[in-house]
Amino acid sequence: MLATRATEPSSLQSHPSDVSAGAEADGADKPRTLLDAAKELKKATEALDARTLRMVKQQDEESRVLAEASQVQTNALMSAAEVAQGFRYTDTLKTSWRPPRYLREMSEETRAQLRDKWHILVEGENIVAPIKSFKEMKFPPPVLQALDEKGIKRPTPIQVQGIPVALEGRDMIGIAFTGSGKTVTFSLPLVMLALEEEMKLPVVGGEGPFGIILCPSRELARQTFEVVEYFCSYLQRGGYPELRCILCIGGEDKRTQFMPILQRGVHCIVATPGRLSDLLNSGKINLDVCRYICLDEGDRMLDLGFDEEVRSIMNHFKQQRQTLLFSATMPQKFQDFAKNVLVQPVIVNVGRAGAANLDVIQEVEYVKQEAKIVYLLECLQKTAPPVCIFCEKKQDVDDIHEYLLLKGVDAVSIHGGKDQADRNKAILQFKNGEKDVLIATDIAAKGLDFPDIQHVINFDMPVEIENYVHRIGRTGRCGKTGVATTFINKAVPESALLDLKHLLIEAQQRVPPVLMALDDPDEDIQDMGGVKGCAFCGGLGHRITDCPKIDKDARRLGGARKDALAGSGGYGGDW
């Protein structure tokens, strides 16, 4: 019995079996005594204890770091009154929308099979069946026509499940690859809610909105606003009532922006958090009848300095609202925390949150710092335009822009330091195909839908792997393929390189020798407590205790929030 038990730990650890092999070699003809077996067992147990202790310590430390880091995010989704009173809504909101009868009667087993077919993972209770066509989602004819004319014939997996969940009024966390059609998933239910309200009782001056969509950048807000307006305009042309939408973003004149519309009553608002929060606090807009809020790039919104603004917006709700969070990157633990504040939420997940879009061919090249700008020109030859170049620093954006113009490349650039008119013009020219190359900071990395980008070049590797996923996601959108090239060198922190290595492995891409040679984190630690990689940012090459993002948050919580972020050339306030 003792001898059998002694062999168990040795299969888990290399040391004990080495010892045992050594013992056999030393005295091959000596019989193994019970004392030998007991010694081996002791050694193996000690090694096992040390490993368990290390893992327990790591898990404790992770829970502590995570609890601190996530406090800001969770509270941001509740109003001050709700937090103070410990008040929770328990029932989900109801809408008049119902799926077709045959879907209502569909067995759980068939629902699960359909979800498997589309690679959709769901979590939550009483989840509506996935619906394979927009017609069966019961959109009115003008909406179906609008979709069709945009080339949107069949729903993508996130739409198949996400749209019915949102139409039913459920709180939701939607996670799907970049370019997989999340915007339509949260915009159409808002339009339908506004239409239903308007048809019940027409909006009067000063009233509304019924729903808001928050976006982390002005450019993304404008793009989403255009999508919402597009559907509303088709409805009106099709004989339905006018639905009025406004875009509330910084850097533009408020009066011309929307004052005349507010005087007539507004149905939908698309906004950046800073500007909307200002307008609410100054009493120009109210959320008295509002019952829908969607945070696009929800995780980024709450961890990049918008938490105060989001919380301040939440304070203006007078009733229960439907809350939706969408992103391509939403670490497991963020989902766990969001689940605590949403009301019976449904999580709809297509692919691992934070995974790269598989339609993007990812190439990584070692380029010395001083050679990067010259090599960039060669790299631009890889594909036809349009091409996006991303940099961490505003200064690099300006330098590359100047260099490419000198070399005769038709390029435009944007970053947070440019004035809004220049930013709008650059985006418009690039979207229209008038310019071949856009050079940008992460300001353009999230959510922007440029048609048919062929190639994304990362002039430098972002420290946060999520930014990498969003950047390369500007290409390979909605079923098309694209290429992403990333320059790396000694200046890139090892944790970023490790995250990149594991992301490439996951996406079955070629891993260059320089990344292959990196020492991986301990395997036990890599996949521990049911969390693969970092619980906070989703990076696969490090744990939360070494997360580069938490460092930034710590600085932020220390009071230097906007400055620290503004310096990065990326986020910061309402940009």
Ligand SMILES: Nc1ncnc2c1ncn2[C@@H]1O[C@H](COP(=O)(O)OP(=O)(O)OP(=O)(O)O)[C@@H](O)[C@H]1O
């Ligand atoms: N069902 C569909 N069929 C074809 N094209 C679609 C469909 N749904 C959306 N699209 C188009 O796909 C493109 C990408 O959609 P969208 O911008 O919503 O992606 P996303 O998932 O929000 O990406 P990101 O994570 O980068 O924000 C858009 O041009 C959109 O019009």
